[in-house]
Amino acid sequence: MQQPRAVVIGAGVGGLTAAAALHRRGWSVTVLERAARLEPVGAGISLAPNAQRALDAIDLGDDVRALAAWQGGGGLRTPGGRWLSRMDSATAAERFGGPLVLLHRATLVDLLVSRLPEGVVRTGTAARLADPGAAGRPARVATEDGEHEADLVIGADGIDSAVRRTLFPDHPGPRYAGFTTWRAVIPAPDRPFEPHETWGRGRIWGTQPLKDGRVYAYAAAVAPPGGRAPDDERSELLRLYGDWHRPVPDVLAAVTPRDVLRHDIRYMAEALPAYHRGRVALLGDAAHAMAPTMGQGGNQAIEDAVVLAHQLAPGIGLAPGTADPSAALAAYTRDRLPRTMDVVRRSARTARMITLTGVPAVVLRDAAIAAVGRLAPGLALRSFDGIADWRPPAPTYPAGARRTS
Numbered sequence: 465m466q467q468p469r470a471v472v473i474g475a476g477v478g479g480l481t482a483a484a485a486l487h488r489r490g491w492s493v494t495v496l497e498r499a500a501r502l503e504p505v506g507a508g509i510s511l512a513p514n515a516q517r518a519l520d521a522i523d524l525g526d527d528v529r530a531l532a533a534w535q536g537g538g539g540l541r542t543p544g545g546r547w548l549s550r551m552d553s554a555t556a557a558e559r560f561g562g563p564l565v566l567l568h569r570a571t572l573v574d575l576l577v578s579r580l581p582e583g584v585v586r587t588g589t590a591a592r593l594a595d596p597g598a599a600g601r602p603a604r605v606a607t608e609d610g611e612h613e614a615d616l617v618i619g620a621d622g623i624d625s626a627v628r629r630t631l632f633p634d635h636p637g638p639r640y641a642g643f644t645t646w647r648a649v650i651p652a653p654d655r656p657f658e659p660h661e662t663w664g665r666g667r668i669w670g671t672q673p674l675k676d677g678r679v680y681a682y683a684a685a686v687a688p689p690g691g692r693a694p695d696d697e698r699s700e701l702l703r704l705y706g707d708w709h710r711p712v713p714d715v716l717a718a719v720t721p722r723d724v725l726r727h728d729i730r731y732m733a734e735a736l737p738a739y740h741r742g743r744v745a746l747l748g749d750a751a752h753a754m755a756p757t758m759g760q761g762g763n764q765a766i767e768d769a770v771v772l773a774h775q776l777a778p779g780i781g782l783a784p785g786t787a788d789p790s791a792a793l794a795a796y797t798r799d800r801l802p803r804t805m806d807v808v809r810r811s812a813r814t815a816r817m818i819t820l821t822g823v824p825a826v827v828l829r830d831a832a833i834a835a836v837g838r839l840a841p842g843l844a845l846r847s848f849d850g851i852a853d854w855r856p857p858a859p860t861y862p863a864g865a866r867r868t869s
């Protein structure tokens with residue numbers, strides 16, 4: 465049998481993981497990325513043990529675990545600085561089988577690209593699904609430079625996925641979640657600080673250290689969609705958070721307007737009928753964009769990629785001697801759709817908690833968090849049960865056991 469061929473549209477976290485995982489399974493892979501360079505947004509990304517275990521499948525889990533910086537305490541505070549609950553990262557690591565790792569997106573992209581042969585990723589190449597293919601017919605992808613035929617196409621083209629719209633034109637797509645976000649990566653402030661997330665009325669702020677000494681700061685606030693600061697986004701942050709507890713003012717002092725990214729949050733409230741059609745699979749935000757309130761969007765994209773490659777292994781979902789992915793893609797949808805939509809819904813529930821604006825509701829919420837933190841500290845971690853403890857389908861690449869081939 466000829467080597468099966470896959471074309472991946474989109475070189476984000478999901479597309480690159482899928483390419484690396486398929487490459488390891490013996491597929492010939494081409495990744496088409498419309499951006500001129502692989503330059504992810506200047507922000508952090510948290511990877512929980514579920515994604516780290518998925519990354520073991522491409523021999524990357526330990527490289528990510530080595531970047532864990534958040535080994536100590538930290539926790540949840542009020543804007544005045546009162547601690548509502550303390551985070552015990554050792555307990556969390558024990559419960560879920562590893563630490564929560566926060567790394568710069570560029571670091572993750574570099575690691576993923578290091579698992580691919582030279583020339584696999586073609587930047588500056590916008591791609592369009594020309595034909596999703598069928599059992600007896602390859603799929604086709606069109607670019608300015610010509611067409612690619614493939615046994616499999618992966619639509620990893622993000623929240624505004626054109627591949628999704630081609631496959632499922634009646635789906636309403638993502639909807640606004642009611643809040644906007646800001647992110648910045650900056651040098652660490654001079655004065656030491658404890659990692660924290662702080663919940664106010666319809667606003668949150670987080671300050672977390674990266675292993676390389678820098679700091680990842682993020683904020684979210686209830687706002688109409690499409691808003692922009694009349695002057696610049698740093699000034700907007702100063703207006704909204706300038707009087708919050710330390711280290712927030714220290715971080716704001718170190719931020720320049722150029723460092724600040726602002727994004728409205730949208731998510732897929734309605735599930736797609738399937739994550740595949742013909743010879744095309746959707747993954748990551750293209751399939752199930754979610755609010756970032758549990759830090760799982762990228763984690764789920766990584767899980768998708770590894771499960772898809774597992775299903776596409778000869779002898780598992782690919783009938784021996786063929787490159788027809790139909791059975792594998794159906795199994796992929798069965799596996800991933802219920803799980804990812806559960807995470808979408810749980811992330812939306814958490815979003816409702818952080819976007820409360822009424823005083824009585826916020827007082828009640830904070831009192832409940834403080835009581836749980838005092839009386840049953842382990843309870844807060846339960847919101848990640850069934851998510852962070854996930855394991856990939858085949859324990860073929862256990863953590864620490866590096867493949868040499």
Ligand SMILES: Cc1cc2nc3c(=O)[nH]c(=O)nc-3n(C[C@H](O)[C@H](O)[C@H](O)COP(=O)(O)OP(=O)(O)OC[C@H]3O[C@@H](n4cnc5c(N)ncnc54)[C@H](O)[C@@H]3O)c2cc1C
Pocket residue numbers: 473474475476477478479496497498499508509510511589590591592620621622623626645646647727729747748749750754756759760761762763764765
């Ligand atoms: C504020 C915020 C904080 C977040 N924090 C976290 C976190 O801590 N942890 C976490 O796991 N997730 C987090 N997420 C979610 C995470 O960023 C996404 O879920 C993840 O990036 C999705 O990856 P993806 O590969 O599916 O899509 P993307 O990263 O969006 O990649 C899609 C790629 O496809 C390319 N593309 C699009 N159209 C075409 C085309 N026609 N041809 C070729 N290429 C194309 C795009 O240029 C892009 O490179 C956060 C999101 C936000 C907004």
